[in-house]
Amino acid sequence: MRLDKLIETRLQTTRKEMKRLFLMKRVTVDNEVELNPQRNVDSQLHDIVVAGQRLQTNQVYYLLNKPKGVVTAKQDVYHRTVLDLINSKDQRSELYPVGRLDRDTTGLLLLTDNGQLGYDLLQPKEEVAKTYRAVVNELVTEEDVNAFSKGVVFHGGIICQPAELKILFASEKASTVELTIHEGKFHQVKKMFLACGKKVVDLQRLTMGPLTLPADLAVSSYRSLTLEELRQLKKYFR
Ligand code: URA
Numbered sequence: 001m002r003l004d005k006l007i008e009t010r011l012q013t014t015r016k017e018m019k020r021l022f023l024m025k026r027v028t029v030d031n032e033v034e035l036n037p038q039r040n041v042d043s044q045l046h047d048i049v050v051a052g053q054r055l056q057t058n059q060v061y062y063l064l065n066k067p068k069g070v071v072t073a074k075q076d077v078y079h080r081t082v083l084d085l086i087n088s089k090d091q092r093s094e095l096y097p098v099g100r101l102d103r104d105t106t107g108l109l110l111l112t113d114n115g116q117l118g119y120d121l122l123q124p125k126e127e128v129a130k131t132y133r134a135v136v137n138e139l140v141t142e143e144d145v146n147a148f149s150k151g152v153v154f155h156g157g158i159i160c161q162p163a164e165l166k167i168l169f170a171s172e173k174a175s176t177v178e179l180t181i182h183e184g185k186f187h188q189v190k191k192m193f194l195a196c197g198k199k200v201v202d203l204q205r206l207t208m209g210p211l212t213l214p215a216d217l218a219v220s221s222y223r224s225l226t227l228e229e230l231r232q233l234k235k236y237f238r
Helices: 003-011 015-023 115-121 142-150 188-195 227-232
Strands: 027-029 048-050 061-066 105-112 130-136 164-170 175-181 200-208 222-224
Touching: 003 015, 003 027, 003 048, 061 227, 105 115, 130 188, 142 164, 175 188, 188 200
Parallel strands: 105 200
Antiparallel strands: 027 048, 061 105, 061 222, 130 175, 130 200, 164 175
């Protein structure tokens, strides 16, 4: 949560009073004077003290195992959304999915009401790695591995960053692979294979940055991030 918003809501200050607290160096984060009112903080990760008072945040971070058939959106006229999978007691007005999985893609999706964290995780300069397991409708070869490592070129000329393709199983009829990409273009994985003349028939996201899809998290279920998982995201709190 942004420090300025936290101070205004918890201490009921006016905007002017809040700004004055920064000017007077009465705001500290982890024992250091903080001058940036827009700093993103969470009291599970940061010790936030303002004018002698320790402030608590109350933000949520859910790890969802997205099923097929639901759209990654806050609302949709025709389809169920990932927000519909969240129990009413866990809902927050600002809860939203970080990034996007296609309707037929399954797997790891982070939802949070910390908008700043979601925004920062998606910044291209962060190059947050995402690993997908994909089933492809034909033989995936070492040539593909090579092409992916150099940067696949989409039909239309857009060049992808180098990506790591690992073949888990390969046959003429279907191959299973794991692909790690460091960017997030629209339909990226499907388009990378299409550029090599192959079709992805099943796609599951396994990781995003330091987060991994837990083996025991059933499809359509979610849970809060553990403190350890949240700590691994600390470097993205700016
Ligand atoms: N790439 C895709 O093609 N689809 C997804 O859902 C995610 C990455």
